[in-house]
Amino acid sequence: MSEKAFTKAFNSSGDGEETNEVTEVPRFYDVQAVWQHDVKNGRVLLQHFSAKDSIELVLNTPRGSDPDVVGVLASSVEYHSTSLVWEQMWTNNINTSSTMYLISTSQSLRIGNDGTGNHYFLNIDESDLVWQPELRWGINDSTLLTFGSDFIYARTPVDAYISRPPQFNDPDYNLTELEKFRIDKTYHSGLINPYFKVRKKWLNRLTTQFGMRARYIKSDGREELLAISPRSSVEYELTPKTVLTGSWGRYVQSPEGGQWIRDAGNPELKNLDSEHRIIGVHYKFNPTWNVQVEAYHKPMKSLVATYDVPKPNNYTNEGKGEAYGFDILIKREFSSNKMGWLSYSALRSTRTANGVTTPFLGDQRHTFTVVWSQPMLNSWKKWIMGFRLRANSGKPYTKVISRTGICEDIPSEFVDCADQNAADTDPKFSHWTPNRGSKNGSRLPNFFQLDVRVDREVLYNSWKMNYYIDILNILNTQNISGYDYGNSFEKINNPVATKSLGIFPSIGIEATF
Secondary structure: OOHHHHHHHHOOOOOOOOOOEEEEEEEEEEEEEEEEEEEOOEEEEEEEEEEEEEEEEEEOHHHHOOHHHOEEEEEEEEEEEEEEEEEEEEEOOEEEEEEEEEEEEEEEEEEOOOOOOOOEEEEEEEEEEEEEEEEEEEEEOOEEEEEEEEEEEEEEEEEEEEEOOOOOOOOOOOOOOOOEEEEEEEEEEEEEEEEEEEEEEEOOOEEEEEEEEEEEEEEOOOOOEEEEEEEEEEEEEEEOOEEEEEEEEEEEEOOOHHHHOOOOOOOOOOOEEEEEEEEEEEEEOOOOEEEEEEEEEEEEEEEEEEOOOOOOOOEEEEEEEEEEEEEEEEEEEEEOOEEEEEEEEEEEEEEEEOOEEEEOOOOOOEEEEEEEEEEOOHHHOOOEEEEEEEEEOOOEEOOEEEEEEEEEEEOOEEEEOOOHHHHHHOOOEEEEEEEEOOOOOEEOOOEEEEEEEEEEEEEOOOOEEEEEEEEEOOOOOOOEEEEEOOOOOOOOOOOEEEEOOOOEEEEEEEEEO
C-alpha cells in the first residue's frame, strides 16, 4: 500500500482539518532458520529468528488536544533470537533438555516536541542471555518428576526524554501535561526462576500434579523481589470417554520496566498477583470428535495503579481485579485432511482502583468462533480451503461527554481557562481536554468477520513450497472500532465512527527446506 493510501486510512474524518501524513509506510520482515542434528539418543537444534517493524508519519491532528505530540512520529522495533537446544535421553526413564538463548531487542521512538525544538524520544537496546535446563525423571509408570529453572541476565541501555508511557485502559493519557523524564543509563538485571512438579497417576483413573515455582529478580533499577507460586491440578476419568479436570495456582508477573525503574517510577512495586481456579469436563464422542467445557474464576491483586503525580508515587500496587466465565470447545481432530472447531466464551472482567470498580477494556462478554478446513472437490482436491468466522459482543469504551479548555498559566503549569466559552481565544490557551463519562461505561456495536484461506503444498526432492491466498473480512463487514470526537473534541454530540479494516486480500508463497 502506498504512503498516500496509508495517509488516507489514517485520516478518515474528512472534515477539512489539517491531517496526519504517512512518510514511511509500515515496513516489516521476519526470518526464521532451523538446523537439526541427531546424536545418539538425542538431538541438537540451532534456531534463529529475526524480525523488524517500522513506521513514520507526521502527526498534525492532536494539535488541539495534545500539542506536544504534534510533529514526527517514528517507531521501530527489531528483534533477534539465536538458540541452541540439546535434548538427550540418558536412560529409559531420565531425559534432559537444555536451551541457551541470546536475545537482542531494539526499540526506538521519536515523537512531537517540547516547544523548544527538542523531540521526545525513547531508545532501548536490551541484550538477554538465557539458560533453561530441565530434567524429567520417570520414577515408575505412574510417577513423573520434573525439575528446571530459567536463568536470565539482561543488560538494558536506556536513552530517553519522555513522559510515563500510556497504559492499557488509560483513555486520558496526555503527553503535554505529564511530567517528563531524562534518562541515560544502563540497567543490569538478573532473574532466577526455579521450579519443580510431580505428576502421579493413582489407580488408573485419578491423576494429580503438584508444583512449585519461585521467582527472584535483582536489578540496579529497583528493589529485590521474590515470589513463590504453588500450582496443582487433578484429572479424574469418570468413564472411558469422560474426564473431569480441576486446577488451582498462583501466578505472578513483574510490572512493566518503565513502571519500576527508580529514575521514572516506583522501585518498590510488587509483582502483579493472580489466583487461577478452573474446573472442567472433557467428553470424547469418538476418536474424531470431542467437547470440552471449563469454568474459571481469577481474582487479582497488587495490580499497578497509575497516578499523574511525581515519582515514586506515580505507580502503586493498589489495583485489584477479577475475571470469571466459562468456555465451550467442540473440536474435530485432524484426520483425512479435515479439521475444525467451534468455541463459545462468556466472560466478565473488572478492575478496581481508588475504590471504584469498572469493566476492564478486555471485558468482551460473548465470543463465538467457528474454524473449518478441508480439501476442495474434484480436480481441486489438492487445494485446502478453510474459513474462520468470528462474532463478538461489543467491547467497552469510555464516552466523551464534554470538554474543558486548558491554559498554560506558567511554563508546564496547566489550569482550566477562566472563560470556558471563549477558552481558545485566551492568550494562554494550550489545548482542550476531554471530560468523560463512567470509565468503560459504554459499549461498541457487535463485531462480525469472516476470513477465508486457500492453500496448496507442493513437495519437491528435499523441500516444499506452499502457495496461499488469504482474504480477510471477505464480506467487507464495516465493524466499528471506536469513535472520533474531533481533533479538539468538538464533535461530542456527533462523533464519527472509526471503522476497522475492510476486505483485505493477500497472496503468498512459503518455502520450507
